[in-house]
Amino acid sequence: MKRARYPIAFAVVLFASAFTFVVSQSWKIADGYSIKFSGSGATGIFKELKGQVVFDEHNLPAAKFDVTIPVSSINTGNGLKNTHAKGSKWFDASKYPVIHFTSSKVTKTATGYDAQGELEIHGVKKPFTIPFTFAKNGNGGTFTGNFDVNRVDFGIGEAGGRVDDVFKLQVTVPVTQ
Template sequence: MKKLIYPAAAVALLFASAFTVIRSQDWKIAEGYSIKFDGGDPSGEFGGLKGAISFDANDLANSKFSTSIDVASINTGNGMKNTHAKSEKWFDAAKYPSITFTSSSIAKTASGYAATGTLDMHGVQKPVTIPFTFDGSTFKGSFEVNRMDYNVNTAEPAHGSQKFKVDITVPVSK
């Protein structure tokens, strides 16, 4: 009888593992996140971050980011610039209320990770790669966006910088 227990247990374990779904860790966006942009003038930050983050450093194939920010949450530190940035001339918050990023793959790099996916802004979808780090409780990334690629204020190409540096810090909890 004892001779049959071990093979039966091994078969049961193998059978159970065949139906086990590997899943990345789901994270909740915590308070204190920061999405800052700097193009010289203007510069500022966005609020209204929402999304789903599924990330496991040991299971990058099943990790994914699907996030959005509320365009109307822009804050340049100047009320008139905020109104201007929300207008049709710049972001057109009424027509394009959110900026989204959806990853298609996440890879390990020498300095952390890189999320490749689609950035959808002002009705234009473009592939981007966002390098980032993760310390177990906070994602940090930095990348550059050319506003002309997204048809943001194309009527005034010389107004301010065309390229904006975007710095993202997102604390998370389980």
């Protein structure tokens, strides 16, 4: 009789585990984030970042990034350049007030992770992949990413000229639970 209990117990545990849900970690964006851009003709930062971050390195299918950067938070260190960047020839901040990224899939890579999704800048939406790393530290952690964005792909300014078409971005985002 005891032998019959083990297979039944195993079947019950297996059946119950089919209904177990894994909850991913939801993170709050902490102060001290950094969004730097650089290219010839213009360098600077964006001073604001908002959004939802759901990430658990053990449950990547549930990971989700939905973040926005207000264009008005651009700071090149030069008031005239800031005004120009927000104007209609570049970002057109009054018509397109935010830069928006929404992930659809997060995958593990040899050097960290890739967040694949859609990037919207200047009213143009394009598939985009952001490579990043995540370093957990107690009840928090830090996301770090370095990647390029071609401004011309999003209709920002005209190709060529005194400003690079491709800008390098360095993003560091500390998070807390």
